Amino acid sequence: MNEQTPLTETMTMAAALNSALHLAMDADSKVLLLGEDVADPIGGVLKISKGLSTKYGRDRVRPTPIAESGIIGAAVGLALGGYKPIAEIMFMDFTTVCLDQIVNHAAKLRYMSGGHTAVPLTIRTGVGTRRFGAQHAQNLEAWFMHTPGIKVVVPATAADAKGLLMSCIDDPDPCLFIEHFDLVFTQKDEVPVGEHRVPLGQAAIRRPGDQVTVITYGTQVRTAMAAAQELAEQGISVEVIDLRTLVPLDMDTVLESVEKTRRAVVLHDAHTFCGPGAELAAQITENLWGELLAPVLRLGAGYSPVPFAAGLDFHPTADDVVAAVGQLLGR
Amino acid sequence: MNEQTPLTETMTMAAALNSALHLAMDADSKVLLLGEDVADPIGGVLKISKGLSTKYGRDRVRPTPIAESGIIGAAVGLALGGYKPIAEIMFMDFTTVCLDQIVNHAAKLRYMSGGHTAVPLTIRTGVGTRRFGAQHAQNLEAWFMHTPGIKVVVPATAADAKGLLMSCIDDPDPCLFIEHFDLVFTQKDEVPVGEHRVPLGQAAIRRPGDQVTVITYGTQVRTAMAAAQELAEQGISVEVIDLRTLVPLDMDTVLESVEKTRRAVVLHDAHTFCGPGAELAAQITENLWGELLAPVLRLGAGYSPVPFAAGLDFHPTADDVVAAVGQLLGR
């Protein structure tokens, strides 16, 4: 993107998010953060907003009651009132208690008012892991993809976490920004120092390849990369696409890749059934009919609530990806 | 299903639903109805529960405060307490204010308790039309398909409305039963007198044909039938499948038909993007690769909130179906 190679620093996704928040609040006094426990001393349950309330005050970094409809509703009101709120919903599962404000209000107000009311709102939300049980580990992005009017963003790297979050905060429309607990502390990479923006709606090719395209995002980018590495050792060349944003969806990059590889796997943590992969598979098939050498394969979570027991973990693994690629190549 | 042809009567879907409710409450004193305005004299905003409170009392037919989380939560509790509640959520859009109770509780309790708690709950909900605006006309079934643990049922005929509703009430698991305002008063057909059950998970072939399969449900069954008729007049033979339930999904019937026709259109009022049609298209393609003569086409609502203005109506029409079939046949 940038003309010159920017200065970078190795940091965790948590640090990158914190840095984006500091920069955004510093640059624009209209940027506010609200949510449960977001203020110091704790600075957010994952400490992602650490230091912000100390620096910008509790008017701008506002800890709230446990009242998610209130939080998102207030954020919508703040947006209508000329501010750029960032609202934190601790776990994505809790969008179920405020979905009305997200879906019926944030996502629709611009349209219903004939363009007179913009809602420049960023909702940051976390996806927990199995260890929290079935009500704290759902990957619900498909619901929001199916809701016209809200952008859906899922970073896989620390650099993207910073760059995409800054773009969401700038964006004139509501964005749902999804932070996976699995990545927040363990994902470390080179992050540009200072302001850094990754445009919404541009997928990234994480690894070039020419035999099979693996299309994924979020936590599963790692799985895909691990599988691609393993396959490379077997002499199989896999291209890995990290979608980065699900809305807007960068089908151009996807189609260009699959036009070349003629085989595709879509991979995500969300349930396979009626999930994001179904849309991707359908669009690829519609567009590349006659070019595809095999049907697009989908790998996602099975049809059950998230099981707590370790033995029941049901997200796709690198082995699953390797097997799917093998199947596509007829091995 | 039945060995002998049962006695039938012509009635509207509203009357068929009312009849199912009467029969179910009559047969089992554990069956209860709760929701806003469900009691007489009004008997529900669409009068579907007319006469029930007069006959069974307000303990069993309970008008509630405007509190959808309370309604579904109470219904879940009633189910845990040994009852078979039917909860009415006036418009499907209002599931956004009680999605937590539906998704995190009703749909998950059996699983999370390791099978110890069943939730035999039927949620009846209506889909409004454009005339109500963007917050009262959403077709959100894809969200629930993507939520393991809840069945999703959409009748297209009065007979099915009766038969499917009775099956939902009997069912040991939560069912979301979707009543389209467009059908409730205008859809009239022959409905079996007395108890009538249509099993969940069995699609119906509404019209046999052999060149193209149109897979649909709910309001769009009419559109499909109209298009099929028009196409028949042009000498094109279309098979129309009414899915009737989206969960469980009767892929056997779908695949058998498409195996024969080798061409398919999926048609619904829900948004196309990440909608039910994506899942159908993906499964058909995965299963019938090499058999299909063309990619599965999807027809649904476009990517925008529901517009109020008449000129912007964005649901598929019979003309769209005719055009899609033409495209599949290379005309």
Add this chain to the structure above:
Amino acid sequence: MLTTSELQDMYRLMALITATSNRACAEVKAGSLQSAFYPVRGLEGVCAALGVAKQPGDQLVSTYRSLGDALAWGSDLRRVIAEIYGRADGVCGGKGGPMHLHDTSVGYMTSTGIVGSGIPIAVGLGIAAQLDGPNSNGTGRAVVTTFGDGATSIGAFHEGMNMAALWKLPVLFLCQNNQWGEHTPIAEYAGSTDLAGRAASYGMTAVKVDGFDPVATADVLREALERARSDGGPTFVEAMTYRLTGHSGSADYSYMPAEELAAALERDPVPSFRRAMLTSGQISEADLDSIEASVAATVDDAFTFAQASPEVEGHLRYRDVFAEGASLAGMGVRA
């Protein structure tokens, strides 16, 4: 104390609201207006009081039953009616419809069709007003949100009220208590019908007022708005009225106890205010008549305008999903 000109303004507003609401219902019944319209008969006094109590710069969040609020807030009648018809000249370009009037030009920020959902949104506008502080004239901005008695049962009410009390926000929560939530009377859905008592339990000033008395209501609303503008925190006002029609434009009202409705009709805002003005001599009969005549003409004009307004053009279908420039291609919309 209200001036004569304010009293006249109130009368004009009330008469306008009654006439517009009745006309819209008649059009719905005649089949010439195909939209879900919610009459505002019974609320005229509360809305008129709001109209005189508000100040420029104040902001409003209303509901589906918003006609009276919109007129009180100064929205253009022609464009409001055009919106109800879903036409190109509507305040929302026809995309919103009667449940979703918006008119930011007068500070009418949004309307919601989801019962109670406007309350947290008003809280957010209240935070914005509080953060912005007083304007150059030294006055703060107040935020008003209207909702029905039935809305006090839903979670969003509770969440928003607590936040407003906690942060002492400049918000007026105006409960238009018409004693009914659709077809269910208040006693059948409320554990206690003292709604003001609920508001007080959050630590908020809470006042009950006779909403059929526009003068008393205006006093209470002025005081509440003054409190808001001078950083004195939120107020909950429970304006007691009665729904003088069915729930929606087409609905029957057979289920409403006849005596109760008859008693309420005795207090129908426009005729009672007229009587009061004549008795006290504050407005002359000639002035009242002339107001009524001008109202009738205005309403006719607005409906004529709306009916003549063009249908919305199909190419606008995907405009305003996002701000201009965002591509919808990946979501299947061809440019």
Add this chain to the structure above:
Amino acid sequence: MLTTSELQDMYRLMALITATSNRACAEVKAGSLQSAFYPVRGLEGVCAALGVAKQPGDQLVSTYRSLGDALAWGSDLRRVIAEIYGRADGVCGGKGGPMHLHDTSVGYMTSTGIVGSGIPIAVGLGIAAQLDGPNSNGTGRAVVTTFGDGATSIGAFHEGMNMAALWKLPVLFLCQNNQWGEHTPIAEYAGSTDLAGRAASYGMTAVKVDGFDPVATADVLREALERARSDGGPTFVEAMTYRLTGHSGSADYSYMPAEELAAALERDPVPSFRRAMLTSGQISEADLDSIEASVAATVDDAFTFAQASPEVEGHLRYRDVFAEGASLAGMGVRA
């Protein structure tokens, strides 16, 4: 008045809860228990009071912070701990985990991880209990739901409370007020910290009690449960305690004011009850010691049992999504 044996039962329960909670936290910190566990330190008195006040047949809806409730309700410790480990012998076969204990064999109906969501579910169980009426012995069934102070901010609380008051349901709403919602103290999230006052505004009996005093708490809970069982309607009990640990098994508590925490620790239920029993002579030192020793052994046994319990087998992944017999084939699950 509690009997000596009841006092002993309470002490046993309190000691068991403290020991189990501490052990689970230690296992989490050691990395040997990989699960989101929420300690119950500070609630021992409230839970023990509930344990003696409840009667067989009463039903419970709890939260993620449920260990004390589960033990009060008579769940088997071994199987509860096995569930916390996600093992095959867990009360939910390992599928629920610590936030989702269920044990219908003792009337422990469900636990929710979504703050406040248990309240409407308890309302439904209350309707069921009311409809079922008294059992053959002439006694009704009471439903208890526990939740924290922070849960009173969310919509579900409001919706459920109004329904319970409206329908006079046999439900005890037991607010375990530990003064914190995660890392935020009550004064920072509540417009008014008088939570009982909110309950009263729905027209419900509302009582505050010192939750560090198990005897006083047991009296209040007994009365409330009696009221419920005899069709006297719901009660809201605000049991005032303090959270004696961080929010979760692993969390720090650096953000809690040190003096406040120290003052609360002075009232730590187990040692204070022990002192009180010794002072009053109601339980002898030998008896207290023997209770403690047996508790320690029980806890050891339960953790040993749980750790030895097998992992859940993969073939159970898709069992219990629906009742047996429903096909998952169309949703992509191969039989």
